[in-house]
Amino acid sequence: MLGIERIAGFSRPARIERAVLDSVGGERKTRRTREGKSMTSALTPVDPPELYKSPAFAQGMIAPAARTVYVGGQNGTDASGALVDGLGPQTERALRNVLAVLAAAGTGPENVPKLTIYLDPTVDPMAAYAASAAVWPHRTAVTVLAVAPAREGALVEIEAIAVLP
Secondary structure: OOOEEEOOOOOEHHHHHHHHHHHHOOOOOEEEEEOOOOOEOEEEEEOOOOOOOOOOOEEEEOOOOEEEOOOOOOOOOOOOOOEEEHHHHHHHHHHHHHHHHHHHHHOOOOOEEEEEEEEEEOHHHHHHHHHHHHHHHHHEEEEEEEEEOOOOOEEEEEEEEOOOO
16 A cells, blocks of 8 residues: 655655655755645656666656746747857757746746757757757756758757746
């Protein structure tokens, strides 16, 4: 029989809670809600031991109950709206554009549980991964899809979901 724990006002089986804590080193940061209940205040990566643990992304992320910001797809454009040249520069610029939206919303990459990256099917995804490492230092859950670009010349588009601290 599973024990039940109350976390952030929701019940969850204790076995699942222990598995999540084990997969992230057993540490948790907590804060209190207005009602005085304890809740997680940081994103928690979930990397089950039976899955590959990537240094670049998490298999899943637990986000605290909080307000969220949804960053619409960002291309590799400069302030005038012009696309920069090449996959590497477009990837870096698109991520910097995501960071600008996050900053304007009062949050940052450390609060992003999910990125979705759309790549032109003709490009090498490894080149995009390499370019993103220079700009995006945080592990997060990531989905990469090969799709025809909505804008001619755009090789990458990136959207994000973030929690507001």
